[in-house]
Amino acid sequence: MAVGQGVVLDVEKLRMRYGTTDVLHDVTFQARHGEVLVLLGPNGAGKTTTIEILEGFRMRSAGRVEVLGADPAHGDEAWRARVGVVLQSWRDHGKWRVRELLDYLGAFYAPYSTDRIQRPWDTDELIEAVGLTERANARMKDLSGGQRRRMDVAIGIVGRPEVLFLDEPTAGFDPQARREFHDLVHRLADDHRTTILLTTHDLDEAEKLADRILILAGGRIIADGTADELSRRIAGEAEVSWTNDGQRFVHATAESTKFVHGLFKQYGEAIGDLEVRRASLEDTYMTLVRRFESGQVESEVHTLEEVGR
Numbered sequence: 001m002a003v004g005q006g007v008v009l010d011v012e013k014l015r016m017r018y019g020t021t022d023v024l025h026d027v028t029f030q031a032r033h034g035e036v037l038v039l040l041g042p043n044g045a046g047k048t049t050t051i052e053i054l055e056g057f058r059m060r061s062a063g064r065v066e067v068l069g070a071d072p073a074h075g076d077e078a079w080r081a082r083v084g085v086v087l088q089s090w091r092d093h094g095k096w097r098v099r100e101l102l103d104y105l106g107a108f109y110a111p112y113s114t115d116r117i118q119r120p121w122d123t124d125e126l127i128e129a130v131g132l133t134e135r136a137n138a139r140m141k142d143l144s145g146g147q148r149r150r151m152d153v154a155i156g157i158v159g160r161p162e163v164l165f166l167d168e169p170t171a172g173f174d175p176q177a178r179r180e181f182h183d184l185v186h187r188l189a190d191d192h193r194t195t196i197l198l199t200t201h202d203l204d205e206a207e208k209l210a211d212r213i214l215i216l217a218g219g220r221i222i223a224d225g226t227a228d229e230l231s232r233r234i235a236g237e238a239e240v241s242w243t244n245d246g247q248r249f250v251h252a253t254a255e256s257t258k259f260v261h262g263l264f265k266q267y268g269e270a271i272g273d274l275e276v277r278r279a280s281l282e283d284t285y286m287t288l289v290r291r292f293e294s295g296q297v298e299s300e301v302h303t304l305e306e307v308g309r
């Protein structure tokens with residue numbers, strides 16, 4: 001990707017040190033307009049640290065970081081108005097009612113409206129978008145945990161941000177809330193061209209949402225690519241299973257189409273219950289993290305974009 005072509009997040013050799021411990025080592029990645037990046041990694045890998053540096057909440061030790069063309073460490077009010085943040089921990093506004101709080105917070109964004117982006121988001125439309133219409137007049141302290149989390153998302157997007165950071169946004173969501181949130185993320189990215197960086201421990205969610213997945217382990221990016229690219233690179237083999245005259249067979253092959261063709265040629269209609277299973281994102285993730293933890297991955301750290309060229 002050539003720098004400057006719609007690049008919204010540009011991170012190069014980012015390092016972070018707490019005391020004498022390095023927790024981020026040369027983290028490098030970019031994201032374009034409308035791209036959804038999912039940051040995965042074990043507990044303590046450095047995801048929150050990375051996201052907080054990009055949000056401008058934490059000062060990095062070294063490296064270059066640009067968000068919407070500015071260094072987050074020196075972002076002014078106008079820059080902040082274009083950035084949305086959904087934090088991992090919830091800030092208390094117990095006595096406020098849902099609609100009231102969003103009206104209040106939204107008003108801060110009005111001066112930053114442009115011809116292209118009307119700020120803030122219409123409060124009732126926003127409340128509907130996050131599925132809180134029936135709770136619009138409820139006080140924050142009376143919301144359930146999942147409803148508060150929906151409210152966190154609403155607060156994060158009330159200013160119609162061009163870039164949105166979400167740290168574990170769906171923790172505590174029920175399956176319906178999760179699905180609605182996924183629809184919202186797709187809408188923000190597709191209709192509003194919002195660039196989104198989110199962290200999650202839910203690999204299904206990562207697969208559903210991500211245009212690109214970054215895997216962080218021990219403060220290093222150990223993989224960067226689409227879910228498909230990751231799975232093809234890590235596990236070239238697919239598992240083919242079938243029955244023949246009631247007996248079950250399983251075979252691992254790098255050329256599943258050819259193998260299945262041969263199977264039918266040889267056995268025809270005796271073949272039943274055919275399944276071809278590629279490595280899931282979970283298989284891929286576990287393989288990569290284990291390889292990293294056993295020290296095998298150091299020399300492999302490069303982006304899949306580079307591999308594909």
Ligand SMILES: Nc1ncnc2c1ncn2[C@@H]1O[C@H](COP(=O)(O)OP(=O)(O)OP(=O)(O)O)[C@@H](O)[C@H]1O
Nearest residue numbers: 018019023041042043044045046047048049050199
């Ligand atoms: N303020 C701090 N001072 C010292 N060390 C810190 C501080 N904040 C985080 N760390 C350490 O930095 C490392 C990365 O933490 P971080 O919270 O970024 O990880 P994470 O990937 O977000 O983890 P999780 O999945 O558990 O949320 C951890 O080893 C953590 O203990």
